[in-house]
Amino acid sequence: MKSAFEYVMEMGEKNELGKYVGYWIAIVDNKVVAKEKDAREAFAKAKELHPDKVPFIMKVPTETVMLL
Amino acid sequence: MSNNADTITCKYLAYRFSQKFIRLPLIHVYLKAELEVQTDALVDSGSTTTFIPYEIAESIDLLPEDRRDLPESGARAAAGEFKTYIVNLPVLQVIKGAHAFDTFRNISVQVPQSERVPLPYAILGRDHIFRHFDITFHENRKKVTFHRL
Numbered sequence: 001m002k003s004a005f006e007y008v009m010e011m012g013e014k015n016e017l018g019k020y021v022g023y024w025i026a027i028v029d030n031k032v033v034a035k036e037k038d039a040r041e042a043f044a045k046a047k048e049l050h051p052d053k054v055p056f057i058m059k060v061p062t063e064t065v066m067l068l
Numbered sequence: 069m070s071n072n073a074d075t076i077t078c079k080y081l082a083y084r085f086s087q088k089f090i091r092l093p094l095i096h097v098y099l100k101a102e103l104e105v106q107t108d109a110l111v112d113s114g115s116t117t118t119f120i121p122y123e124i125a126e127s128i129d130l131l132p133e134d135r136r137d138l139p140e141s142g143a144r145a146a147a148g149e150f151k152t153y154i155v156n157l158p159v160l161q162v163i164k165g166a167h168a169f170d171t172f173r174n175i176s177v178q179v180p181q182s183e184r185v186p187l188p189y190a191i192l193g194r195d196h197i198f199r200h201f202d203i204t205f206h207e208n209r210k211k212v213t214f215h216r217l
Contacts, residue, residue: 001166002166003096003163003165003166004096004106005095005096005106005108005163006165008081008108009079009081011083012081012082012083013082015083015084017083017085018083018084018085018086021085021086024123038123038183039121039123039124039127040123040126040127043105043124043127043128044127054098054104054105054106055105055106056096056105056106056107057105057106057107057124057127058107058108058189059121059188059189060083061090061092061188061189062085062090
């Protein structure tokens with residue numbers, strides 16, 4: 001089974017990631033189980049649905065340049 | 069992602085959005101504090117420090133309820149300066165495929181003091197990961213290579 005990040009890479013290659021731009025998504029078992037504006041809500045929803053799994057949480061960033 | 073025992077090469081995350089193609093050197097990491105999460109992290113040679121987004125830190129209870137005694141610092145970004153907490157992150161793993169390629173334990177990281185700091189991913193700066201790996205950005209090929217030292 002591919003990792004959650006490999007799944008995300010694949011979504012990007014298939015042009016399926018753009019629809020989540022600006023949202024935090026939670027992925028469990030290679031499925032997007034939450035799409036929220038707040039990471040804490042995405043995490044909580046993923047844990048509620050899959051309490052024994054470690055969810056993959058990411059924000060799909062916009063093109064905004066960020067420099068630190 | 070291609071691998072051998074001491075080297076991994078990661079393709080940039082690429083996706084199309086609003087007529088543009090976005091490509092970022094993001095890698096897969098696992099973070100553990102009181103709770104655990106997997107997320108993505110930007111490999112950033114321009115950052116002196118490792119940062120964890122505020123909301124991710126709160127999700128895994130990396131920040132204590134009482135933050136009055138936490139050491140503080142600050143960071144300067146293009147959008148301005150922001151205050152940070154300095155906290156101990158018990159575990160950070162760089163993930164290769166489905167397995168940990170390397171594990172960092174009890175490392176010092178910084179967390180913005182407010183969710184208003186729009187940090188969309190963890191930032192892996194020069195304080196930890198760059199000391200464990202030779203990191204080469206292949207910008208034209210949209211790949212980044214980590215070679216364990």
